[in-house]
Amino acid sequence: MWHKTGMIVHERDPYNAETSREGLLAPITGAASFYVRNHGPVPDVDERTWSLAVGGLVESPARLTLAELTENFAHHEVVATLQCAGNRRSGFLPVEDIPGEDPWGPGATSTARWTGARLGDVLRSAGLRDGAAHVEFEAPDVSDLADPPQRYGGSVPLGKALADEVLLAWAMDGDPLPRVHGGPVRVVVPGWIGARSVKWVERITVRTDPSANWFQATSYRLLPPETDPDSAGPGDGISLGPVALNCDILTPEPGERVSPGPVRVRGYAHAGEDRGVARVDVSGDGGATWVQADLAEAASAWAWRHWQASLELGTPGRRTLLARAWDTTGACQPESAGALWNPKGYANNSWARVQVRVGAQD
CATH class of the missing domain: 2.60.40.650 (Immunoglobulin-like)
Known part of the structure; x- marks a missing residue:
């Protein structure tokens, strides 16, 4: 299916669409053509009431409004390509069918100029405690792909979270972050699968271990070919992180x-x-x-x-x-x-x- 912007739409509820080959030719994709991967309905988040809770293994738990995030932390910009772990999945179909998964072509990837605060600056301002090793992100969108349904979430190791390129982004190509792309604020984790760049982020928790969220512990994991994905449980397979060449x-x-x-x-x-x-x-x-x-x-x-x-x-x-x-x-x-x-x-x-x-x- 084709969307009026030239997007190739795989699902409308939840909305999932990839960028056309023509749209991928530009160095910066543009928000209207940027691929969209959702696991549930796009939440209606009001930037006037949005806030970000920072807790877990930190010295000073905090709750930041959008104004506090943008005014109290230095602004940084990074041009980064995001890529879904399922990019080019359609190339597997001649080998064997993959039931229940969208047949993404080469367009589940896009590039934007992101503006925001460094996640590391926010974490350091809260003070990291002994044992801190992973940083978990939680969003308000609820997905029934998990059983029982749960909010979307995931985590990255602390070393990556503290890297200069990782942002809490509120702008995309110089404009406020569109809601479909995670506005008012999303995590941008360059070099890692798009699933870790959590949209509409509302809670950050510093932990000793990776997130137990279904999308971290069970979903985005590379399973051996003989495995029944419906019976795979937490920790099975290989956790996906950095994007493959x-x-x-x-x-x-x-x-x-x-x-x-x-x-x-x-x-x-x-x-x-x-x-x-x-x-x-x-x-x-x-x-x-x-x-x-x-x-x-x-x-x-x-x-x-x-x-x-x-x-x-x-x-x-x-x-x-x-x-x-x-x-x-x-x-x-x-x-x-x-x-x-x-x-x-x-x-x-x-x-x-x-x-x-x-x-x-x-």
Whole structure:
């Protein structure tokens, strides 16, 4: 389904929509085209009455209004790409179906310029006590995906929470944070899966251990392929945190007909946490030969890199274009989606594949 803004809508209740390939070509996505991942109804939060409780293992528990947050803490800005753990899930479907999960394509990722207070500044102002090791976020949106239904939440290790790039953001691209994107205030955790950038945050709790919230303890975990996800419990599988190295092809689009000869191929690549994108290779002959793409500069250490390459597609017929990224540690994306398939469809970072039609006829 297509939304009037060009978004690809997977669900309307709760609202879940990904950015179109065309929308992903811009270095800054824009709020109207930024992907949306919700687990329950979008809450109606009034910024005039909103407040943020800070508690747990802190010396001075506090409750901050929006005015206190914006006036008492230094403002910081970071350009950061957020990416859903289910980004490119549709690439798993030819391997095996994934019932009950939205078939996200490459558009469950977007980039914005975020403005807010550093989470670390807020935590330090409250004073951290001995034993502090994790920071939990809680929001008011209630999801019936959990049994029984519960508020959405999650946590990150204290070291990440104190990092300079992690914000309590109240602005997106210079404007007040839209409600659908977590306004009036959301957490922005660059380099980690979008599930940890909790929207509409109302409570922060410093803990000794990770959050026991269903979305932290049970949901966003990578399970072995033979596991029944409905029977998986807290702690099963691998907890998802930093984003896996990934890339995809944005143009040409799947099924597009192109003229024989040189074809311009464009896409994005993103490496999570403190890794950068170092190289992208593109192939028009199934991987027999590769062309090194030209990489655009990243807007920040936490933002994706766009790339482009010219491929010579001279033979009419169906051709599969491939792309693979390398990060600054020298790691490359895995080739096969089949080797990565898991019953929740998380973390598909296999090589990008787009089939096109060359020439006037197949």
